[in-house]
Each structure stands twice: as C-alpha cells, then as structure tokens.
Amino acid sequence: MIRDKSARKPAKGVPKEDAAKKAAPAKAAKLADVKAPTGKKGIIAITPPSFRRERALIKRGVWPVAGCDEAGRGPLAGPVVAAAVILDPDRIPRGIDDSKRLTAEERERLFDKICATAQVSVVVASRARIDRDNILRASLWALKRAVVALPEAPRHVFVDGRDRLDTACDCEAVIGGDGIVLSIAAASIVAKVTRDRLMCALAQDCPGYGFEQHKGYAVPEHLDALDRLGPTVHHRSFFAPVAAARAKHMPWTVEPVRDLFEVTEVEVQADAGVEIDASAGL
Known part of the structure; x- marks a missing residue:
C-alpha cells in the first residue's frame, strides 16, 4: 500500500499553523465517515453463553458433558432446586441464556424445548435439609444428586460457582458459568422454572x-x-x-442465648479443721 505523504506536508510558503487549520476539516470528515455502533446510548452488549467449552471436550473424545446449576439460594422460604443438563450438540434450542436475563415467558418456552431435546434431571433440597445442613451444603448436595440422576453418566461436568462437586467424573467450577457455558445456562433455566412452579404451588397453601x-x-x-x-x-x-x-x-420456640461473658459467683466452703501451710506457696 502506497501512502500519499504529500497530504501531511504544508504547501510551500504557507505557515504551519494555517496548514493545520486547513487540514482539520478534512480530518474531521474522515472521522465522520466512521460509523458509531448503532443502538441506544449507555447499553453494553452482553455476549450470550456458548457451546465452545463443550465442543472442545467433544473434539478430545470426552462425552457426555453436563452443565448444572441451582435456583433458590437467596430466598427466605421454599426449597433450593438443582438441575443437570446434557445438551444434544445437534439439537440445541436457540435462545438459551442465563435464566436471570430472560423473561418468565422465555424461560417457560425454553424449558419445554430443553426437556424435549436434552437429558435433564432435577433434585430438590427441602427447607428441612437447608435448616439442618445450611444453604451451601444443601445446594451442593442437590447439585451432586442431579448429576448422579442423569439418564447417562457424564464424563465431565461444568458447575456454576466456585465450588466443585464430589463427582465420579471430572468437575469444573465456572464462576458466572450460567452466562458463559451453554449447558450451565440450560440447567439454570430448568432449575429456575421448576422452583418458580413449586413456589406458585406453595402460594395456594x-x-x-x-x-x-x-x-x-x-x-x-x-x-x-x-x-x-x-x-x-x-x-x-x-x-x-x-x-x-x-x-x-x-x-416460646426461641431458645434463650446464654451470655458467654456472664459472671457466675461460686460459693466455696472451707473446712475449719484443715490447716493451710503458708510456706507451700499456695
């Protein structure tokens, strides 16, 4: 590519300042030709989750590959629901995304498509288990059971979050995985829709x-x-x-909490017939 360097040089006899002023409109015109990204101002495009990691494992001969996620760690009521999904590489429903980015109608539509084309399992950890084990342990228990409950045992599992599961196959924890790994995103939809339906049933009771x-x-x-x-x-x-x-x-159901710093007076009765030797250094 040959560049015209003459455009940078000012004409003979023309001061540099005047040449710069004449070149400014031309430079502005070139910048105007560069089109800004279309769309509303202040909106950042978010890349949807992809099947890239799953395909990389398939190329290495690792299959089936599952994604798992849970719904309901934060609520004050109801169970936590975990789901595991093995997507069919040839029948992946379009529009799968992090369940939090989808409307309720979109989640319901994708839930039906995922269940019709993929291997799916769902496990519910009850409120009683949450109270007994704490919410983290109950969630990890449900996620592991969901992987075990899949119709076909996976050879690799992607799980959303920072905690790996104690599974028989390789397990990879992906922070923010429901927005990165397509199999995890599919599991997030299944878990979310299942839990929402359960909470609607509890609302009637x-x-x-x-x-x-x-x-x-x-x-x-x-x-x-x-x-x-x-x-x-x-x-x-x-x-x-x-x-x-x-x-x-x-x-009456709340047990009083004992004050660990409470001062308790203890009465000590000494036998008058016992002599204490001062030289013993007591």
Whole structure:
C-alpha cells in the first residue's frame, strides 16, 4: 500500500499553523465517515453463553458433558432446586441464556424445548435439609444428586460457582458459568422454572405471603407479610428475617442465648479443721 505523504506536508510558503487549520476539516470528515455502533446510548452488549467449552471436550473424545446449576439460594422460604443438563450438540434450542436475563415467558418456552431435546434431571433440597445442613451444603448436595440422576453418566461436568462437586467424573467450577457455558445456562433455566412452579404451588397453601409473585425472596412485600403473619413451615428458620418474625410471633420456640461473658459467683466452703501451710506457696 502506497501512502500519499504529500497530504501531511504544508504547501510551500504557507505557515504551519494555517496548514493545520486547513487540514482539520478534512480530518474531521474522515472521522465522520466512521460509523458509531448503532443502538441506544449507555447499553453494553452482553455476549450470550456458548457451546465452545463443550465442543472442545467433544473434539478430545470426552462425552457426555453436563452443565448444572441451582435456583433458590437467596430466598427466605421454599426449597433450593438443582438441575443437570446434557445438551444434544445437534439439537440445541436457540435462545438459551442465563435464566436471570430472560423473561418468565422465555424461560417457560425454553424449558419445554430443553426437556424435549436434552437429558435433564432435577433434585430438590427441602427447607428441612437447608435448616439442618445450611444453604451451601444443601445446594451442593442437590447439585451432586442431579448429576448422579442423569439418564447417562457424564464424563465431565461444568458447575456454576466456585465450588466443585464430589463427582465420579471430572468437575469444573465456572464462576458466572450460567452466562458463559451453554449447558450451565440450560440447567439454570430448568432449575429456575421448576422452583418458580413449586413456589406458585406453595402460594395456594400459604395465602397472604405472595409466594407466587416474589418466589420467597426478601422483597419488602414478603418482609411485611412475615412481620404481620409470622413464618410458615416453608420458611428457612435460620435466615435473619425469619428468625426475627419467629421471635415476635412464637417466642416460646426461641431458645434463650446464654451470655458467654456472664459472671457466675461460686460459693466455696472451707473446712475449719484443715490447716493451710503458708510456706507451700499456695
């Protein structure tokens, strides 16, 4: 490529300042020819999850490959639901994304397509298990059981988050995996839709709490209902707002906490017939 260097040089007899002023409009015109990205200002394009990592394993002869994710770690009520999915490389539904980026209608549509084309398993960790084991252990238990429950045992598993699962096959934890790995995104949709349906069913048994709207999360409407009505059997006992509501409505169920710094006086009775030798250094 031959560049015209004469455009950079000012004409003879023309001061450099005048030449720069004449060159400015031309430079501005060139910049104007460069089109800015279309779309609304302030919106950043987010890359959807891809099947790249799964295909890399397939090329190495590693198959089946599963993705797993859970829904419901943060809510104050209801179970945590884990799902595992093995996508068919030749029948991947279009539009799969992180469940949090999709509308409820999109999730329902993709849920049906994923279940019709992929191998899917779902495991529910109950409120009682969450209270007994804590939410992290209950979630990891459900995720592992979902992998084991797949119709075909995977040779590699991708799991959303930072915690690897104790599985018989290789397991790779991917932070933010539901927005990166397509199999995890598919599992996030299955888990989310399943849990939402369960919470809508619980709403019929426990009217007044709005489970069908907020799905058990700590939104103002839910906190207000907790304060007015008290907790249900579906609320997680050791989550702070639930514990506070229990103390208000059912104080007899709350065990008093012992003060570890409480000073206790102990009476010591000495036998008058016992002589103490001062030279013993006691």
